[in-house]
Amino acid sequence: MPDLFEALATPARRAILDALHERDGQTLFELCGRLSTHFTLTRQAVSQHLDVLEEVGLLTVRRQGRYKHHHLNTEPLNHIVERWLKAAPPPQEEQP
Amino acid sequence: MKIAVTSIFVSDQQKALEFYTKVLGFQKKTDVPAGAYRWLTVVSPESPEGLELLLEPEGHPAVLPFKQALAEDGIPYLSLAVQDVQAEHDRLTKAGVHFTQPPVHLGPVTTAVFDDTCGNLVQLAQYH
Numbered sequence: 001m002p003d004l005f006e007a008l009a010t011p012a013r014r015a016i017l018d019a020l021h022e023r024d025g026q027t028l029f030e031l032c033g034r035l036s037t038h039f040t041l042t043r044q045a046v047s048q049h050l051d052v053l054e055e056v057g058l059l060t061v062r063r064q065g066r067y068k069h070h071h072l073n074t075e076p077l078n079h080i081v082e083r084w085l086k087a088a089p090p091p092q093e094e095q096p
Numbered sequence: 097m098k099i100a101v102t103s104i105f106v107s108d109q110q111k112a113l114e115f116y117t118k119v120l121g122f123q124k125k126t127d128v129p130a131g132a133y134r135w136l137t138v139v140s141p142e143s144p145e146g147l148e149l150l151l152e153p154e155g156h157p158a159v160l161p162f163k164q165a166l167a168e169d170g171i172p173y174l175s176l177a178v179q180d181v182q183a184e185h186d187r188l189t190k191a192g193v194h195f196t197q198p199p200v201h202l203g204p205v206t207t208a209v210f211d212d213t214c215g216n217l218v219q220l221a222q223y224h
Contacts, residue, residue, distance in 0.1 A: 023200075027170020029209065029217075030197045037203050043169075066167045067196050 004076050007056040012039050013049050017058060020072035025062070027069060101137060103150035104174050105159045106214035109136050112151040115213050119191050120176075122149070149174075154215065163215045170196050172209050172219035181206045181222040 007013055012035065019034045020026060026034075032046050041049075050070060053059035057076045062069050106112035113136060116122045122138035125148050129135075133155075137148040154160060166173060178184045181199045185208050189195065196217060197209040206222045 023198075027196055027209075029170035029172070030200065033202050033207065034200065066164065067170060068168050069196075 002052050002056060004056050004058070004079075007052050007058060010049070012041060012045075013053055015039065016046070016049055016053060017072060020059070020070060024071050025069040027067060031070065099147055101148045101150050103152040104212075104214075104216055105154040105163060106151045106212075106216070107154055108214060109134055109151050109153060112136075112212070112214045113138070116149070116151065119188070119193065151214075160215075167215070167217055170209060170217060172217040174212075174216065175219040175221050178220050178222055181208050181220045184208075184220055185210075 015035055015038060016031060019031055028043065028047060028050070031050070032041070032043050035041055035046060050059060050061075054061060058073055060071045060073050062071060104112075113124065116138045117124060121141065123141050123144060124136075125139045125144070126137045127134055133153045136151045138151065139146060139148050154163065163173070185195060185199050188210060193213075194211045195208055196211065197207070199206055199208045199220075204224055206224070208220045209217050210220070212218050
């Protein structure tokens with residue numbers, strides 16, 4: 001299973017998260033359309049990226065009737081904030 | 097040689113006729129009994145002599161799994177050219193049509209996708 005950082009390491013997967021941040025709850029078709037303007041990706045490739053993002057919890061899939069919509073879940077990113085950013089000491093002011 | 101008829105599989109021909117004419121605004125062109133079904137086509141009022149869309153019954157066993165797989169991933173079966181996707185989206189939403197994708201600008205084209213109530217997704221496309 002890929003970890004969070006592996007999932008985030010791929011530009012196409014970050015682009016998918018950007019697209020979902022712009023509008024949450026997209027179908028595979030809409031995501032493919034949006035990504036095709038920046039990437040050369042097949043539908044299968046996009047589908048595989050979505051699987052990876054779902055595995056690490058950055059994305060949830062919700063069925064609405066006959067349709068499958070993809071939703072952004074930023075919760076796993078909170079661990080990064082807690083691990084380093086919240087624990088980090090306040091920045092030192094530069095000495096004149 | 098030219099393309100005269102293309103078809104879309106619909107769950108119910110009468111229901112489809114009503115949706116494609118009353119809601120979308122197409123015109124009935126041909127309606128001929130054909131066994132248990134009808135040879136039922138609609139055309140655009142913008143080109144009544146142009147391409148006909150056949151509202152075809154979905155009786156074949158391969159059709160339903162095919163349609164379900166497309167719908168699940170949000171893939172439209174048919175694409176319709178319109179002058180103004182946003183205006184059509186607003187008009188159809190008011191008429192109770194369900195969109196799986198609101199208007200999205202994708203470079204040279206703006207698209208939106210809606211449910212035709214007969215098992216298909218249909219795309220609206222506006223080229224800039």
